[in-house]
Amino acid sequence: MRRILIANPKGGSGKSTLATHLASWAAWQGWRTMLGDVDRQQSTRHWLQARPEQFPPVHGWEAQLDGPMRPPKGTEWAILDSPAGLHGKKWAAVLDAVDSVIVPVQASPMDMWASEPFLQALAEAKVVRKGKIRVAVVGMRVNPRTQSARQLASFLQRFDLPCVTHIRDAQLYVQTIARGLTLFDLPTLRYAKEREQWQPLLDWLQAPA
Numbered sequence: 763m764r765r766i767l768i769a770n771p772k773g774g775s776g777k778s779t780l781a782t783h784l785a786s787w788a789a790w791q792g793w794r795t796m797l798g799d800v801d802r803q804q805s806t807r808h809w810l811q812a813r814p815e816q817f818p819p820v821h822g823w824e825a826q827l828d829g830p831m832r833p834p835k836g837t838e839w840a841i842l843d844s845p846a847g848l849h850g851k852k853w854a855a856v857l858d859a860v861d862s863v864i865v866p867v868q869a870s871p872m873d874m875w876a877s878e879p880f881l882q883a884l885a886e887a888k889v890v891r892k893g894k895i896r897v898a899v900v901g902m903r904v905n906p907r908t909q910s911a912r913q914l915a916s917f918l919q920r921f922d923l924p925c926v927t928h929i930r931d932a933q934l935y936v937q938t939i940a941r942g943l944t945l946f947d948l949p950t951l952r953y954a955k956e957r958e959q960w961q962p963l964l965d966w967l968q969a970p971a
């Protein structure tokens with residue numbers, strides 16, 4: 763079972779967008795997929811409710827921090843979206859329950875500053891240093907051939923965390939979510955260019971730990 767946490771204490775960084783996309787992609791692979799929310803924030807609840815029946819199912823899962831954070835039996839992919847203010851003991855409990863962490867970061871100075879303490883703490887966490895969990899950063903709403911992308915790359919060097927891909931700013935991400943869908947539910951050929959941006963992240967997730 764893969765257990766993936768999407769985290770960044772900065773609100774609006776793209777966590778729920780990433781979480782729903784990975785969930786629908788995994789569902790299309792035919793894997794039993796759970797999309798959970800840490801601490802009953804339920805930020806992906808509306809998306810789950812809006813998801814049309816004819817698309818591969820993504821199951822909701824209430825991950826509670828006061829009990830064992832184990833996804834239901836038979837789960838193949840468990841994706842955890844996380845709320846803004848997660849820290850301390852709760853944060854440690856969540857880290858213990860996953861094998862990969864993905865951090866979306868936007869390339870603006872404000873976003874990078876706001877993410878800095880979190881990235882620092884994550885890079886220094888014992889489970890990360892010991893290789894028990896893998897961490898990847900995704901440049902969110904970043905065009906790869908811009909100065910912003912370069913600034914994000916040099917910012918990330920400090921933490922020795924890989925930036926596996928950039929996802930461009932596009933209206934489709936806003937519009938599909940409202941319909942309970944993601945890019946991965948749209949026609950493959952027509953959206954091949956957008957899908958290409960996700961491929962390095964999907965490859966990273968599937969690489970042997």
Ligand SMILES: Nc1ncnc2c1ncn2[C@@H]1O[C@H](COP(=O)(O)OP(=O)(O)O)[C@@H](O)[C@H]1O
Binds near residue numbers: 772776779932933
């Ligand atoms: N690549 C993108 N292009 C355009 N809009 C995006 C993109 N990623 C996220 N958004 C939008 O940015 C806002 C914040 O994203 P969201 O995933 O809700 O962040 P978080 O869960 O970290 O608060 C949402 O309105 C979302 O639709």
Ligand SMILES: [Mg+2]
Binds near residue numbers: 778779805843
């Ligand atoms: Mg969210």
